[in-house]
Amino acid sequence: MKPLTVFGSRFGGRVALNPEFVLERAQRYYLLNPTLRKVTRADFFYAGFYLGKVKNGIFFPSFNFLNILAPIAANKVVLDRKAAWLFICGRDIFRKGIVKLMGSQQRGDYTLVMNEFGECLGFGVVTGNLEEDGKVAIRNVLDVGDFLRREF
Amino acid sequence: MSGKEFFVNRYRQLGWRFREVEPRQAIRLNQANAKGKNLPERLEGLGVELEKVPFLVSGYWVGKTRVSVGATAEYLLGLYSIQETAAQIPATLFTALKGKTVLDACAAPGGKTNQLADLMNNCGTIVALDVNKDRLAALANHLERCHVRCCVVYGLDARRSSGLNLKFGRILLDVPCSGNFAADPQWFSRRTLEDVERNAAVQREILAEAVKCLAPNGEIVYSTCSLEPEEDELNIDWAIRNLRLQIQVVDCYGDDGLTEVFGRKLDASVARCKRIWPDKTQGFFACKLKKKEESQ
Numbered sequence: 001m002k003p004l005t006v007f008g009s010r011f012g013g014r015v016a017l018n019p020e021f022v023l024e025r026a027q028r029y030y031l032l033n034p035t036l037r038k039v040t041r042a043d044f045f046y047a048g049f050y051l052g053k054v055k056n057g058i059f060f061p062s063f064n065f066l067n068i069l070a071p072i073a074a075n076k077v078v079l080d081r082k083a084a085w086l087f088i089c090g091r092d093i094f095r096k097g098i099v100k101l102m103g104s105q106q107r108g109d110y111t112l113v114m115n116e117f118g119e120c121l122g123f124g125v126v127t128g129n130l131e132e133d134g135k136v137a138i139r140n141v142l143d144v145g146d147f148l149r150r151e152f
Numbered sequence: 153m154s155g156k157e158f159f160v161n162r163y164r165q166l167g168w169r170f171r172e173v174e175p176r177q178a179i180r181l182n183q184a185n186a187k188g189k190n191l192p193e194r195l196e197g198l199g200v201e202l203e204k205v206p207f208l209v210s211g212y213w214v215g216k217t218r219v220s221v222g223a224t225a226e227y228l229l230g231l232y233s234i235q236e237t238a239a240q241i242p243a244t245l246f247t248a249l250k251g252k253t254v255l256d257a258c259a260a261p262g263g264k265t266n267q268l269a270d271l272m273n274n275c276g277t278i279v280a281l282d283v284n285k286d287r288l289a290a291l292a293n294h295l296e297r298c299h300v301r302c303c304v305v306y307g308l309d310a311r312r313s314s315g316l317n318l319k320f321g322r323i324l325l326d327v328p329c330s331g332n333f334a335a336d337p338q339w340f341s342r343r344t345l346e347d348v349e350r351n352a353a354v355q356r357e358i359l360a361e362a363v364k365c366l367a368p369n370g371e372i373v374y375s376t377c378s379l380e381p382e383e384d385e386l387n388i389d390w391a392i393r394n395l396r397l398q399i400q401v402v403d404c405y406g407d408d409g410l411t412e413v414f415g416r417k418l419d420a421s422v423a424r425c426k427r428i429w430p431d432k433t434q435g436f437f438a439c440k441l442k443k444k445e446e447s448q
Contacts, residue, residue: 035277036304039253039318046292046305062296088225117189119229144228147297 003059004029004051010110011123012074012103028053031064063120063144066112070120074103075111077124077138084115087122088145093138095130105130111138122146154344159333159380163429166381166410173334173430177214178205178237179221180263182270182298186231194226207405210270211240230298235263236335238405238428238436239326242375243267245402245440246322249276255320256280257310257362258327260287262294268324269300278303279318281310310358319367327355329376329383332435352382356390363395366443372397375438379429381413384437388425389418391441399424400440409439 001019008015021037023030025044032040032048040047051068052061061069070076079087083097093113105111107128113121122143129135160170179202181191192202192212199218205211214221221227222234243264246254249272259265259280268278278300282288285307295303308315310325330348333339355376362372374391376383388409391397399421409425411418425439 031301033301036302039277039279040304041306041316043306044304045288045307046295046303048304049299049301050292050296064296064299067299084225088228115225119225121225121229144225145223147228147293148223150293 003054004065007052007059007061007065008069008073011069011112013069013072015069015072017068022051023047027055061123061142063122066120066123066142070112070114073112075105075109076102076114077105077111078102078114078116079121081116084121087113087140088143090140090143090145090149092136092140093124094135095133095137098130098137101130110141113138113143153346154340156340158345159340159343162414163379165414168429175236175334175430175434176432177221178235178240179212179214179232180208180235180240180267181210181212181232182230182266183210184270184273185229185299189231191226191231195221195224195232198224198226200224205237205240208237208240209244211235211237213237228297233263233266233294233298235267236434238433239263239377240267241404241406241426241436242324242326242373242438243271245373245404245438246271246324246371249322251276252321253318253367254278254322254324255313255318255362255365256324256326257313257358258282258325259305260284260291262291264324264326265291265303266294266298266300269295269298269302272302274301276302279316279320280305281308281313283307283309311354311361313361314364316365318365319370320365321367321370323362323366323370323372325358325362325372325374327358327374327376327383329355329378330380331377332379332430334430334434335377348378348380348382351378352380352387355383355387359387359391360395363397363443368443370442371400372441373438374441375436377434377436379435379437381410384427385410385413385418385422385425388439388441389422392419392421396444397441398444400442402426402438402440404438405433406436406438409437
């Protein structure tokens with residue numbers, strides 16, 4: 001549970017998951033409803049709502065977990081259509097593509113990246129250039145385009 | 153026994169005249185995720201022409217498109233899935249899926265597993281199996297992309313599913329099959345009748361195992377994308393004679409199942425199966441089965 005709560009706090013949010021229903025297997029975390037928990041054997045490959053994994057001491061969130069964070073995280077940016085597309089193609093975010101900034105946006109802060117429809121596209125790290133055009137404002141850490149990149 | 157002429161001649165004997173077809177690409181809206189998001193309008197705004205599939209609640213054919221429908225933000229956010237039109241039918245044949253314990257016995261790459269979860273509105277439990285460990289990662293990716301919450305996946309052969317010691321109210325057997333020419337341009341040069349018979353034998357083993365796991369009053373949906381009757385009507389005829397199963401009437405797109413195959417008469421109830429010859433869709437076969445009552 002600790003990697004999940006620590007990660008959530010970096011967005012200015014407090015993650016409140018019932019530890020009874022969070023299952024850890026091989027440093028991967030899953031959220032299981034009570035019914036699923038009852039039928040899940042130890043040798044599962046995947047179960048319930050995948051939350052993320054710890055690798056070399058670093059927590060890598062799933063998109064499910066980012067969606068859990070989205071309503072509670074303080075730090076968010078909303079992108080225009082073009083910047084949203086570039087972000088899911090793996091690109092960093094420039095100031096001019098940001099429509100709205102919410103929460104703390106200090107250098108090094110994590111921030112969720114949302115599109116104009118309020119859907120979470122991933123997250124990034126604030127680089128500290130939020131007032132300067134032509135410079136990267138938020139460095140892409142994880143975006144939903146990862147689903148395509150990880151399969152090929 | 154193989155080659156285009158051999159198989160085309162078989163189809164003619166079964167009452168279908170061969171013609172080349174090019175099934176249209178199709179998508180299925182993930183209703184739970186896409187609710188209130190005006191998804192068809194959003195996709196049309198991206199330059200994707202959509203046409204509603206008249207016989208599917210959530211299916212659309214993709215026409216001209218300026219973007220790849222497998223690489224839009226909407227796809228990556230799990231608002232829709234790319235799923236062949238006929239392949240969208242089997243999961244819709246079950247009655248009352250919500251809250252049920254469901255076995256998806258040959259699940260990878262997971263299109264139908266996601267569809268089941270969507271039809272269940274993530275209420276209930278899906279146990280998804282696949283024997284091919286390499287394909288489990290693709291299945292897991294699909295489940296994460298579509299925000300499925302109610303599924304557990306095991307790397308397990310469907311022929312060992314009774315080892316789970318669970319009883320299932322609904323069982324989907326989208327069994328490994330020989331495929332069909334509409335989905336694979338090289339099909340005629342790849343497949344032989346021996347392949348078909350080998351697959352049919354495995355399918356019978358999977359059917360027999362599924363019956364062991366079926367809860368009282370439970371339903372099995374059996375489907376293949378094969379046009380070969382050994383994998384379709386002949387297997388179902390065998391199942392009703394040997395596994396005390398009966399075929400349920402289903403209301404979906406497709407022709408009635410064949411009741412006479414190469415001169416052999418099958419049980420008349422096999423007509424309740426649905427056979428889809430390639431046309432607007434690829435070739436497909438589906439039916440719904442239940443256990444016979446003890447008194448029958």
